Amino acid sequence: MTQLTKQQYVTIKGTKDGLVLRLDDKCAYSDMIAELRKKVDEDGLEGLAEVQVHTGNRYCNEEELREIMNAIHDSPNLRVSKIQSDVITMEESNRKVLENQSETYIGIVRSGQVVQAEGDLVVIGDVNPNGRVVAAGSIYVLGRLKGIAHAGSSGNAKAVIAASWLEATHLIIADKMETMTDELTILSEQPEMECAYLHPNGFIAIDRLQELRILRPGLSSFKGGS
Amino acid sequence: MGEAIVITSGKGGVGKTTTSANLGTALALQGKKVCLIDTDIGLRNLDVILGLENRIIYDLVDVIEGRCKVQQALVKDKRFEDGLFLLPAAQTTDKNAINPEQMKNLVTELKRDYDYILIDCPAGIEQGFKNAIAGADRAIVVTTPEISAVRDADRIIGLLEQEDIEPPKLIINRIRRHLMNSGDALDVNDITTHLSIDLLGIILDDENVITSSNKGEPVVMDPANPAAIGYRNIARRILGESVPLMSLTTGKPGFFGKLKSIFVK
Numbered sequence: 001m002t003q004l005t006k007q008q009y010v011t012i013k014g015t016k017d018g019l020v021l022r023l024d025d026k027c028a029y030s031d032m033i034a035e036l037r038k039k040v041d042e043d044g045l046e047g048l049a050e051v052q053v054h055t056g057n058r059y060c061n062e063e064e065l066r067e068i069m070n071a072i073h074d075s076p077n078l079r080v081s082k083i084q085s086d087v088i089t090m091e092e093s094n095r096k097v098l099e100n101q102s103e104t105y106i107g108i109v110r111s112g113q114v115v116q117a118e119g120d121l122v123v124i125g126d127v128n129p130n131g132r133v134v135a136a137g138s139i140y141v142l143g144r145l146k147g148i149a150h151a152g153s154s155g156n157a158k159a160v161i162a163a164s165w166l167e168a169t170h171l172i173i174a175d176k177m178e179t180m181t182d183e184l185t186i187l188s189e190q191p192e193m194e195c196a197y198l199h200p201n202g203f204i205a206i207d208r209l210q211e212l213r214i215l216r217p218g219l220s221s222f223k224g225g226s
Numbered sequence: 227m228g229e230a231i232v233i234t235s236g237k238g239g240v241g242k243t244t245t246s247a248n249l250g251t252a253l254a255l256q257g258k259k260v261c262l263i264d265t266d267i268g269l270r271n272l273d274v275i276l277g278l279e280n281r282i283i284y285d286l287v288d289v290i291e292g293r294c295k296v297q298q299a300l301v302k303d304k305r306f307e308d309g310l311f312l313l314p315a316a317q318t319t320d321k322n323a324i325n326p327e328q329m330k331n332l333v334t335e336l337k338r339d340y341d342y343i344l345i346d347c348p349a350g351i352e353q354g355f356k357n358a359i360a361g362a363d364r365a366i367v368v369t370t371p372e373i374s375a376v377r378d379a380d381r382i383i384g385l386l387e388q389e390d391i392e393p394p395k396l397i398i399n400r401i402r403r404h405l406m407n408s409g410d411a412l413d414v415n416d417i418t419t420h421l422s423i424d425l426l427g428i429i430l431d432d433e434n435v436i437t438s439s440n441k442g443e444p445v446v447m448d449p450a451n452p453a454a455i456g457y458r459n460i461a462r463r464i465l466g467e468s469v470p471l472m473s474l475t476t477g478k479p480g481f482f483g484k485l486k487s488i489f490v491k
Binding site: 107108110111112113125126128129130131 | 377378380381383384385387420422
């Protein structure tokens with residue numbers, strides 16, 4: 001009798017994308033993992049099946065996720081294709097927000113000053129020589145960029161540096177640096193309305209701002225309008 | 227209640243001390259009660275330029291450390307009836323002898339008795355600079371038409387903007403007309419656009435600045451001298467008057483210049 005009324009902590013469903021293992025998010029973690037082990041043990045499958053694991057509203061840390069994976073991989077017939085969760089920690093969430101946001105700095109970045117952003121950086125004002133602007137995303141300067149700009153500081157090679165007046169002494173994108181010396185051919189005669197990007201040849205190239213739509217269409221985050 | 231103005235530049239040798247001495251004198255000539263403070267401890271000069279070297283008894287560090295009262299340390303300039311005083315820097319110690327808090331208290335005390343406190347800042351951005359700006363309400367940045375001086379001014383303005391004082395104003399010193407007119411030196415417009423702060427005035431380069439400093443008599447005392455006119459104009463602007471900027475084209479046009487001026491009207 002008790003067998004029948006017992007709540008199922010682990011349900012297996014077959015969908016067109018393969019098996020879905022839904023793990024209950026209300027019960028104790030230890031109960032869930034015990035039942036998972038039992039279920040995996042008694043499965044009657046043949047061949048190799050891909051399973052998606054849904055953890056629902058339960059937050060699993062890396063160690064717990066590994067335990068779940070190991071429990072499923074105990075069966076020679078099951079492979080985890082992905083683990084899906086409806087929750088993330090505040091920390092992860094905050095980081096995602098910061099990475100995707102654009103920060104605005106209004107003022108002049110003077111010699112010796114550093115302005116840093118976790119996502120994109122918009123500077124309204126000038127960046128003077130020896131002033132430094134750093135962003136994990138792209139850098140847009142509404143004003144004269146005459147100092148040092150580092151876009152994609154955590155490795156994003158798709159990041160760009162655009163300025164109303166691009167006359168920087170140093171341009172850095174991801175881990176590639178270019179010193180803007182006079183003999184550099186990419187330095188155009190007219191530094192107005194230009195952008196710098198990492199060319200597929202591995203060097204930093206400079207082009208008209210208007211070319212960005214072709215060079216980096218993915219940067220557009222525009223929604224709405226008609 | 228007076229106003230404390232710090233005169234700073236970042237780079238050395240651009241004329242902070244000369245500017246302090248001349249502006250102090252110019253304000254005193256306008257009938258204001260002025261106190262100059264030399265904060266360049268260890269490398270004091272302001273007393274020499276004002277010709278007050280021989281009359282120093284106590285100095286800034288003596289006041290801060292309580293060895294004397296501030297009134298005892300102030301050196302009076304006898305050319306002005308109770309108009310100009312100097313608080314000299316100490317020569318035997320260094321900039322770490324005082325801290326910003328002590329400086330602030332001193333300036334606040336002096337502001338009660340004087341219309342203007344001009345603080346002559348040492349070169350650099352270290353302790354001496356921090357002490358000098360601590361008590362200031364306003365700041366004047368001195369630069370020359372050289373890229374190195376402008377870069378340092380930019381750095382200093384950045385540091386000043388982080389402090390709780392009014393936006394700094396700019397003085398461009400040692401302007402040589404012919405270099406600026408021929409485009410061989412940065413021009414006034416380039417410098418003000420680059421630094422993006424208000425221009426308080428320009429001072430023409432003049433040999434008499436050096437000779438008069440050596441005599442201990444600030445050049446501003448000579449009303450006909452071109453540099454003196456610049457300093458007097460700045461003093462008037464500090465007092466709130468609106469004075470047009472000095473023209474950089476030479477006063478006496480040559481023959482062709484005269485000819486041109488007939489046609490270009």
